[in-house]
Amino acid sequence: MTLARAVRWAAPYLLILPVVAIVVAILGYPLYHLARLSFQKYGLFELIAHHGTSVGWANYRSVLHDQIFWHVLVRTIVFTVANVGLTMGIGTLLALLLTKVSSFVRVLLTAGLVLAWSIPPVVAVQVWLWMTDRENGVLNYTLTRLHVGNYFQHDWYATPFSQLSLTTSLIVWGAIPFVVVTVYAGLTQVPTEIVEAAEIDGARPWRIFWDVTVPIIKPIFLILTSLSIIWDFAVFTQPFLLIGQPAINTSNELMGIYLFEEGYLKTDFGRGAAISILMLLIVAVLSIVYVRKMVRAGDEAQ
Amino acid sequence: MRARKRRTRFIWDAIGLLTFVVIAFPVYWMIASAFKPDEELNSLTPTWFSLHPTLSHFRDAINRPFFWDGVKNSLIVVSVTVALSMVCAFLAAIALAKFRFTGRKLFIVLIIGIQMLPQAGLIIPLYVVLARYHQVNALSGVIVTYMTFVLPFSVWMLRGFLLGIPKELEEAAMVDGSSRVGSFTRILLPLVAPGLVATSIFAFITTWNEYIFARVLLNDQAKQTATVWLSYFTGTSRNTDWGGLMAGSTLIAIPVIVFFLIVQRKIAFGLTTGAVRG
Numbered sequence: 248m249t250l251a252r253a254v255r256w257a258a259p260y261l262l263i264l265p266v267v268a269i270v271v272a273i274l275g276y277p278l279y280h281l282a283r284l285s286f287q288k289y290g291l292f293e294l295i296a297h298h299g300t301s302v303g304w305a306n307y308r309s310v311l312h313d314q315i316f317w318h319v320l321v322r323t324i325v326f327t328v329a330n331v332g333l334t335m336g337i338g339t340l341l342a343l344l345l346t347k348v349s350s351f352v353r354v355l356l357t358a359g360l361v362l363a364w365s366i367p368p369v370v371a372v373q374v375w376l377w378m379t380d381r382e383n384g385v386l387n388y389t390l391t392r393l394h395v396g397n398y399f400q401h402d403w404y405a406t407p408f409s410q411l412s413l414t415t416s417l418i419v420w421g422a423i424p425f426v427v428v429t430v431y432a433g434l435t436q437v438p439t440e441i442v443e444a445a446e447i448d449g450a451r452p453w454r455i456f457w458d459v460t461v462p463i464i465k466p467i468f469l470i471l472t473s474l475s476i477i478w479d480f481a482v483f484t485q486p487f488l489l490i491g492q493p494a495i496n497t498s499n500e501l502m503g504i505y506l507f508e509e510g511y512l513k514t515d516f517g518r519g520a521a522i523s524i525l526m527l528l529i530v531a532v533l534s535i536v537y538v539r540k541m542v543r544a545g546d547e548a549q
Numbered sequence: 550m551r552a553r554k555r556r557t558r559f560i561w562d563a564i565g566l567l568t569f570v571v572i573a574f575p576v577y578w579m580i581a582s583a584f585k586p587d588e589e590l591n592s593l594t595p596t597w598f599s600l601h602p603t604l605s606h607f608r609d610a611i612n613r614p615f616f617w618d619g620v621k622n623s624l625i626v627v628s629v630t631v632a633l634s635m636v637c638a639f640l641a642a643i644a645l646a647k648f649r650f651t652g653r654k655l656f657i658v659l660i661i662g663i664q665m666l667p668q669a670g671l672i673i674p675l676y677v678v679l680a681r682y683h684q685v686n687a688l689s690g691v692i693v694t695y696m697t698f699v700l701p702f703s704v705w706m707l708r709g710f711l712l713g714i715p716k717e718l719e720e721a722a723m724v725d726g727s728s729r730v731g732s733f734t735r736i737l738l739p740l741v742a743p744g745l746v747a748t749s750i751f752a753f754i755t756t757w758n759e760y761i762f763a764r765v766l767l768n769d770q771a772k773q774t775a776t777v778w779l780s781y782f783t784g785t786s787r788n789t790d791w792g793g794l795m796a797g798s799t800l801i802a803i804p805v806i807v808f809f810l811i812v813q814r815k816i817a818f819g820l821t822t823g824a825v826r827g
Binding site: 256258259260262263265266267269270272273274276277278280281284289294297341344345347348349352353355356358359360361362363364365366367368369370371372373374375376377378380382383385388420423477480481482483484488502503506507510511516519520523524526527530531534 | 558561562564565566568569572573575576578579582590591592593594595636637638640641643644645648650652653656659663665666667668669670671672673674675676677678680681693694696697700701704754757758760761765776779780782783789791794795797798801802805806808809810
């Protein structure tokens with residue numbers, strides 16, 4: 248009997264052991280190493296020798312005194328706000344639109360969203376490059392034909408603003424489907440009786456939306472927003488490939504790319520580690536809302 | 550009143566159709582361009598629907614150097630990552646869904662916290678640590694890296710599916726005299742199989758699509774995965790082979806599109822069960 252109890256006590260720990268072991272070894276250890284690296288001079292020579300030299304806070308001082316770091320930080324914050332705002336705004340509007348259209352259009356629109364959702368980011372970048380090609384791109388042709396302006400041979404990669412706007416369009420296109428599907432799932436949970444009762448009472452549609460619908464989808468909305476902030480703040484693949492590595496410089500870098508260039512490409516791993524730590528701290532602050540909500544949800548179960 | 554309602558419905562439908570066109574267009578354009586002859590691709594006036602489709606771009610794409618290497622490497626990385634992750638994640642999900650134990654909350658924090666780590670921030674430590682153990686330029690290094698990304702959401706999704714199974718079914722099996730392990734294999738496993746398939750496919754897609762770590766950890770072109778192969782397609786030449794690029798893009802996107810269509814509803818379910826209940 249005592250053996251059975253011991254087994255019962257140990258079972259959950261044995262079950263989670265593989266996951267915990269892998270995560271600690273492949274993530275925990277590197278994170279510990281990251282903290283150490285950020286206080287070391289660690290370049291190509293040290294990488295081969297497997298040994299860094301301690302330099303105290305020098306890496307952090309160098310990053311925080313770097314004008315470029317602050318420019319990149321401000322640019323990344325503005326970029327994140329724009330991307331998250333557009334993703335959540337358009338996503339919510341489309342979820343509301345799904346509740347208004349006939350079922351045929353709903354199925355069609357959902358299929359389109361799933362299609363966009365499923366395209367790998369690296370593939371989407373190539374399609375964007377082709378659509379925005381200067382000579383034969385369909386975008387310049389269409390905009391000119393629709394009389395939006397003269398876009399004949401317009402170069403979309405001429406200014407940092409234009410480059411980053413294109414990146415935003417790519418990211419928002421890829422991120423919207425997840426938001427629409429999740430918010431729509433939340434909207435379908437709004438009890439129709441309450442809405443009907445409010446309608447009979449003569450409440451205006453806007454008022455019903457604000458007082459009935461919004462409180463119900465608010466938790467979903469919060470989680471989606473914090474997830475989007477985390478993803479967009481550290482985004483790498485899309486800007487890196489769309490702007491293209493040769494064209495990346497201090498005028499269009501975002502935090503994820505700055506980190507890659509300074510740390511990996513310049514093989515100054517110590518300084519790169521300091522930037523990583525700073526970025527992780529910023530994201531940690533941003534994501535507290537999400538983690539707390541999810542942990543509460545997970546704790547409720549059983 | 551009714552006529553007005555019908556008219557507003559018509560307006561919403563029109564907006565919906567227009568949105569569909571805008572959202573689906575890039576995917577259509579990729580596939581359509583892949584089949585177009587070069588004259589149509591290099592014309593200043595785009596051809597919306599080609600009447601002379603050709604397979605030559607697909608032939609060019611698969612005959613380019615390292616295409617098959619990329620596909621082979623991707624398939625190895627994906628299948629090993631998914632297989633190992635599902636076994637580990639399923640065990641942990643059972644612990645979360647069916648047991649109460651000290652440290653449970655800590656484990657949940659760990660699982661969710663990892664998903665909040667921006668991957669870009671992990672490039673440097675993972676590169677340095679894997680280099681120390683000679684796992685740079687080896688598929689095994691990429692596989693263990695991917696496992697750490699796949700495991701957290703897999704545990705979380707599988708936990709959701711396990712919770713969806715009525716407790717009564719399991720208890721009924723226990724009353725019948727079967728052991729806990731017996732009730733698990735005969736009752737729980739068949740019920741959770743669809744969830745396991747959905748989670749595996751989601752893991753497949755995440756791994757297949759990954760770019761940064763494959764790019765950083767694999768330097769040898771023969772070792773690179775399919776997405777890295779695609780990112781090097783344009784190269785440094787000024788004249789891009791758009792037809793070939795779109796054909797290559799289509800080939801790499803197709804497995805993901807197919808799998809996505811299969812599991813789309815389950816993914817939304819798995820991700821939101823936690824959220825909606827909270």
